[in-house]
Amino acid sequence: MDVLQYNLDEIERWLLMLFRISAMFMAFPFFGLMAFPNQIKVALAVMVTVILFPLHPEVEMMYIPGVIAFFGYVLKEILVGIAAAMVGQFLFYGVQFAGFIVGRQVGFGIINTVDPLIDIQMPIISQIWNMLAIMLFIIIGGHHFLLMAIDECFLRIPVGGGTFSPFMVEGFARLSADIFIIGVKLCAPVFVAVLVTEFALGILARTVPQMNVWLVGFPLKIGIGVFTMGLSLPYFVYVFGKLYAGWQGDLIDFIRTMTG
DSSP states (O other): OHHHHHHHHHHHHHHHHHHHHHHHHHHSTTTTOTTSOHHHHHHHHHHHHHHHGGGOTTOOOOOOOSHHHHHHHHHHHHHHHHHHHHHHHHHHHHHHHHHHHHHHHHTOTTOEEEETTTTEEEEHHHHHHHHHHHHHHHHTTHHHHHHHHHHHHHHHSOTTOOOOOHHHHHHHHHHHHHHHHHHHHHHHHHHHHHHHHHHHHHHHHHHOTTSOHHHHHHHHHHHHHHHHHHHTHHHHHHHHHHHHHHHHHHHHHHHHHTOO
């Protein structure tokens, strides 16, 4: 009977780990892209669960009486995984926000297309920068860090544990507010260049009222914006690397706030 009880506990622990890892893979950056088939995401989740399950034997789940109670634990594990994965997405939300700002300033704000990577509509500049950020993320080994973050999540938050404390809510709100800061940092060169162009056009409109500033300014802003985007690519790479380094610590710190 004790052996049967032990096997039931182990099965429950394995399933709960699988649900948390699956939720993280569905919402994590890179792994959560629509370009990844769901079958591959499920296969990765199962594979990672098989690898991590024997690495955390110190976590012993008590027997969960009843199906309803078990599904309560399942819901808790899913919420823990989604919360951690959402914080992981904030870096890319900031990149998309930067593209939105640039698109509005340059004049591409009304040009929205469906991004095949995430299957939602966004400005074309946001799509370009989001794809660039994903490539940089892979180059610097961000997908490897996400796998390590999953292991860290189980080290800090045992299976069946995790608390949604005021510290966790405060940390989530603070990190979500950083999306605006990330966007402003990334789009600063283009934003300033277009702002200076608009200022110069305003002076030109006052000094030469016969000129149709709207007719001249619209293509001029597009040209200067695109030209500045090309020149500022090294800046984008440098700032993204700095933001990525800080984002790693933020993700681990957020996971610690959910420690039960």
